[in-house]
Amino acid sequence: MRKGNVHLGRAGHPPSDASHVDPAPAHAPSPAPGYPDAASPAPVYLDAASAAPLHPVAREALLASLDDGWADPAKLYTQARQARQLLDAATEAAAAVIGVRPDELRFTCGGAQACEHAVAGLLRGRRRAGDLFVHSAVEHSAVLLAAQRHVTAGGRAEPVPVDRLGRVDLDAFTAAVGQSGVAAAALMSANHEVGTVQPVAAAARACAERGVPLLVDAAQSLGRMPVPEGWSVLVASARKWGGPAGVGLLAVRTGTRFDAELSGTVPVPLAVAAAASLRAAVDESAALDARLRPLVDRIRRVVATSVPDVEVVGDPTDRLPNLVTFSCLYVDGEALLHALNRRGFAVSSGSSCTSSTWDPSHVLVAMGVLSHGNVRVSLHRDTRESDVDRFLAELPGIVADLRQEAGVTAL
Amino acid sequence: MTSTRTDGGCADDAPTGDVEILDCRGQRCPLPVIALARRLPHRPVGSVLRVLADDPAAANDIPAWCRMRDQEFLGSPADDSFDVRRRQ
Numbered sequence: 001m002r003k004g005n006v007h008l009g010r011a012g013h014p015p016s017d018a019s020h021v022d023p024a025p026a027h028a029p030s031p032a033p034g035y036p037d038a039a040s041p042a043p044v045y046l047d048a049a050s051a052a053p054l055h056p057v058a059r060e061a062l063l064a065s066l067d068d069g070w071a072d073p074a075k076l077y078t079q080a081r082q083a084r085q086l087l088d089a090a091t092e093a094a095a096a097v098i099g100v101r102p103d104e105l106r107f108t109c110g111g112a113q114a115c116e117h118a119v120a121g122l123l124r125g126r127r128r129a130g131d132l133f134v135h136s137a138v139e140h141s142a143v144l145l146a147a148q149r150h151v152t153a154g155g156r157a158e159p160v161p162v163d164r165l166g167r168v169d170l171d172a173f174t175a176a177v178g179q180s181g182v183a184a185a186a187l188m189s190a191n192h193e194v195g196t197v198q199p200v201a202a203a204a205r206a207c208a209e210r211g212v213p214l215l216v217d218a219a220q221s222l223g224r225m226p227v228p229e230g231w232s233v234l235v236a237s238a239r240k241w242g243g244p245a246g247v248g249l250l251a252v253r254t255g256t257r258f259d260a261e262l263s264g265t266v267p268v269p270l271a272v273a274a275a276a277s278l279r280a281a282v283d284e285s286a287a288l289d290a291r292l293r294p295l296v297d298r299i300r301r302v303v304a305t306s307v308p309d310v311e312v313v314g315d316p317t318d319r320l321p322n323l324v325t326f327s328c329l330y331v332d333g334e335a336l337l338h339a340l341n342r343r344g345f346a347v348s349s350g351s352s353c354t355s356s357t358w359d360p361s362h363v364l365v366a367m368g369v370l371s372h373g374n375v376r377v378s379l380h381r382d383t384r385e386s387d388v389d390r391f392l393a394e395l396p397g398i399v400a401d402l403r404q405e406a407g408v409t410a411l
Numbered sequence: 412m413t414s415t416r417t418d419g420g421c422a423d424d425a426p427t428g429d430v431e432i433l434d435c436r437g438q439r440c441p442l443p444v445i446a447l448a449r450r451l452p453h454r455p456v457g458s459v460l461r462v463l464a465d466d467p468a469a470a471n472d473i474p475a476w477c478r479m480r481d482q483e484f485l486g487s488p489a490d491d492s493f494d495v496r497r498r499q
Contacts, residue, residue, distance in 0.1 A: 372441040
């Protein structure tokens, strides 16, 4: 598990290296001059569902392996073998976490690429069985884009609806995969916009009964919750658990009909940092869950009472430990994001005005919940209770000011 | 904001019955929902307000508003057109 001074071991036991420089706290980067408001306290980053701040273990592993893992691991000379050994160790470490053999796992260039390869590989591998791709309506856009490409190429795709909480209709999902001509199905472990956990185990049983391979996008849950079971293909994204950006995971169980030629290799240092931080995240996950879950509960409770005309969405209990989403009636989502940013809060939104296409979030639409004035808050290991306190203290005034400006206070 | 009509007022070409038309075409969400919330209380209980809105979020947010405000969403009779009945 160890190669050179690269650390792939357990969290909390970094290699003793005197030259190691402690990373700066990830929640307090230096703000750009004059922005956010000079009067505001330290920036509070609350968008871990997009990218969690780099885990110290990831930084350590990355820096160490930059010196040892820069060569092309496919070559035959000494430097390449060193890189190869690092990559093999990283693959073994990540495979152990996911519960697959190393030869069932590979690193990709990001989670989106893992999704694309996963969908394309399954559909090509199963083209003799059929051309229908069944997926929940709330999958990540990378999966939906792959489905769209499949349809453009003459295939079929069937989205399965979700309920108001964002959970897939299991009966409809079961019926959909029971049709003839189903090539593959996809169901995410937990939703990236509203946090609702999906019934993957039951969906996997339905798929297994019909011999349909199931793709599980575990991007939001891996490193935070137990690895789901019953899947044929699993994908994930390192920056969601505190690994570096630009690394994804693609696990394909032996026996799955999968036909994808993956060219190129992910940079070895990124893979090493991803694997090391995944191990660290899993080791910390129980403690982090115990700390963040009550904070999310508190946000859900306080926002619902302190902000008038707000809809807190997603499943209140069967959800990701660190994510909460709510929509504020009559408020422009983009204006809300900017107002929060001026007060130092970095959050995300599913509102249409924050997307490049003017389309509202397909997740919120599938759930039938308000899409404007939407805010997604996602916590991480550097989130302090005082950050949440300040967010909850400032949010009602920020929303009230925006409503005042828009003249929508008495509607 | 390219609408020629952003006041959310009613159009002159309202169809038969007590259906009033609120033309919010060209407005970005949440403006059509705000216009609906402003206008509906001035209509009699039981009457229908037809909101014309071409923002992609309107098809989702108008029914969602009806649910939150306990008003009745009757459906979409045509593209970019949404009927709401005042329930209370």
